Amino acid sequence: MTSDDLESMSVLGDPVRRALYRFVAEQGRDVGRNEAAEATGVQRTLAAHHLDKLVDAGLLEAGFRRLSGKAGPGGGRPAKVYRRVREERTVSLPPRDYRTLALVLAETVDLLGGEEKAEEAARRAGERLVASDAASGDLLEVLRARGYEPYEEDGRVRLRNCPFHVLADSHPLLVCSMNLALCEGLLAGLGESGFAARLDPRPEECCVAFTPSKNNVD
Amino acid sequence: MHLAQLNVAHLREPLDSPTLADFLAALAPIYQVSDAAPGFVWRMKEGDEPTDLIQHDYGPMLVVNLSVWESRETLWNFVYRSAHLEVMRRRREWFHRIAEPYTVMWWVPEGHLPPLDEAVARLDLLRAQGPGPEAFTFKDFYDSSDAACLPAAAEVTK
Secondary structure (H helix, E strand, O other): OOHHHHHHHHHOOOHHHHHHHHHHHHHOOOEEHHHHHHHHOOOHHHHHHHHHHHHHOOOEEEEEEOOOOOOOOOOOOOEEEEEEOOOOOOOOOOOOOHHHHHHHHHHHHHHHOOHHHHHHHHHHHHHHHHHOOOOOOOHHHHHHHOOOOEEEEOOEEEEOOOOOHHHHHHOHHHHHHHHHHHHHHHHHHHOOOOEEEEEOOOOOOOOEEEEEHHHOOO | OEEEEEEEEEEOOOOOOHHHHHHHHHHHHHHHHHHHOOOEEEEOOOOOOOOOOOOOOOOOOEEEEEEEEOOHHHHHHHHHOOOHHHHHHOHHHHEOOOOOOOEEEEEEOOOOOOOHHHHHHHHHHHHHHOOEOOEEOOOOOOOHHHHHOOOOHHHHHO
């Protein structure tokens, strides 16, 4: 953790900022000031002020885009838009560094050629995670609680956020395979037979999607 | 500058064995994805069929793949963020693990379609000297500005 991270977090102490941050993060796309103000029930100028504070703190990033969709003359002045930054902020007090060790362990699995064992372990971990989390038996709830940010699209459940982003960036094949196994473990632990976990990666999203089992043609 | 990439893979069994049937069957759909992917520029082809693998002088058990992309991001998105990922997960069924690097990237001038000997020279360079601006990997990546500063970038392949 750096002092920057702690400062970034302290910016979220304001409830309006927290609401704006959550709204922008949940959309998974560029969000304009008007839209953010309406969604959070504050005035546009106030929303703009807080959104820019979130940019200063490195939690959101800003750009300019024509929201009308029209280009060229008559398209209107480009509007300021916001989206969540991809880099995570971690605050751990006292400081803990699980990332470095996880990267070393991933490297070790590669060196040992231990991918299959790693996937087996991930599947068991997925099962255990829901077993110890018995309060919620709902797949979407579990995915939400684990930071996957699930959303539905064409009857499938897709995941907007990769909770293992740094690792998936450095060891994509290993980490995406382990994540798939972990998601299969979650399904097994929940006793959820209505969905199957599949690799269906897209840029900027998690590699796993859940497809309804009854529609499987494979 | 465009980004060239070479992959080599050592077959576990001859190409006409049943073990490799799924690999050969996966080529057509994967080439459809790659050739339509954003940032795809070119890939070396031996014939019109997807299963016409590139001919070379390195023995019948080596499969090679050579392509050119607009950027690291577009190549990355094809390799790891498309249907290609699922096929790559099965690589151990078809190919031997090798300790040496089996993939290499380097920058080429736009419009340059690298011949196989250029590509193999880059892989040899990576294996001999580790990653550098002339031969690198996703993990140890070098920007095109690094490569452009090289005094004799074009001479490396000799």
